[in-house]
Amino acid sequence: MSDLHSINEAINKRAGRKLLPSIAVSLSLIALVWFALAYxxxxxxxxxxxxxxxxxxxxxxxxxxxxxxxxxxxxxxxxxxxxxxxxxxxxxxxxxxxxxxxxxxxxxxxxxxxxxxxxxxxxxxxxxxxxxxxxxxxxxxxxPSNGLERVMTFVVLVGCNDTFAYLTGVLLGKHPLAPKISPKKTIEGLLGSLVFTIAGGAIAFHYIMGAEWWLGALAGLLTVFTATSGDLIESALKRDMAIKDMGNLLPGHGGIMDRLDSVLFAAPALWLALEIVRRAQDSGIL
Structure with missing residues (x-):
């Protein structure tokens, strides 16, 4: 137990967040989203x-x-x-x-x-x-009537981006991605999120959306770029205002804004991608 505690403390120090509360909050939010959409x-x-x-x-x-x-x-x-x-x-x-x-x-x-x-x-x-x-x-x-599938696919994409950027950054990160904006973000974290979000997107599009896997891979690539940009933009806002978190409502995350940062920028991109796919399918191109 002491070894696990030491490992957890080391991860918290490296990432600047408390890992276990962060996981608990993330799972609770996913459950809330799923329930709302399903009901x-x-x-x-x-x-x-x-x-x-x-x-x-x-x-x-x-x-x-x-x-x-x-x-x-x-x-x-x-x-x-x-x-x-x-x-x-x-x-x-x-x-x-x-x-x-x-x-x-x-x-x-x-x-x-x-x-x-x-x-x-x-x-x-x-x-x-x-x-x-x-x-x-x-x-x-x-x-749309398939709103549950669309949003849960989005959850998979953003979740893969955030989770694997966090994990690979903590375990392998050595080279800062944007040291003047967010010192803890690393190039290794970005590469980790890229690999796993593309894979997650391919799997989610195939099994949740019933679409071609390569469309999911492209959506994963788009999500990494937009979600990471959103995260960096909120970090720039906080650094300019000299604050660590926008709030403290969500343990391990900070405030609502600290949870929405990547989501807000990724949502329009995925919506546009799905609209293009839908219209292409309607016209017989796909």
């Missing part, structure tokens, strides 16, 4: 909405610490509106709701005056597009 897909849309609202609160707290005051309640209302519009109106609903919400946010900032207007407006726009807009693609993945 009623609209519940999944509600779960996404709640996560986005919590993420906006975390982002607001981080911005406030550096004297940027975004309109919390306006953004919360916009987030709920965007998520609802996406569920009921699809990609058109998401686009129109975003086009309405953005100018409304700017108008609601006018009573504050011109002091720091550009800074506040820019931060508000970042919050709007970073959270509810990108999260809308998670809802788009779940809307």
């Amino acid at each position: 009623q897909r609209a519940i999944f849309a509600l779960v996404v909405t709640i996560a986005v609202v919590l993420g906006i609160r975390e982002l607001n707290k981080a911005f406030t610490a550096i004297d940027i005051h975004i309109p919390l309640w306006s953004l919360t209302t916009a987030a709920v509106g965007l998520c609802a519009a996406t569920w009921f109106g699809g990609i058109s609903g998401l686009a129109v709701a975003t086009a309405i919400a953005f100018p409304c946010l700017l108008v609601l900032l006018l009573p504050r005056g011109t002091v720091n207007f550009v800074k506040t407006a820019s931060a508000s726009a970042l919050a709007l597009f970073y959270l509810p807009f990108l999260a809308g693609f998670l809802i788009l993945l779940a809307r």
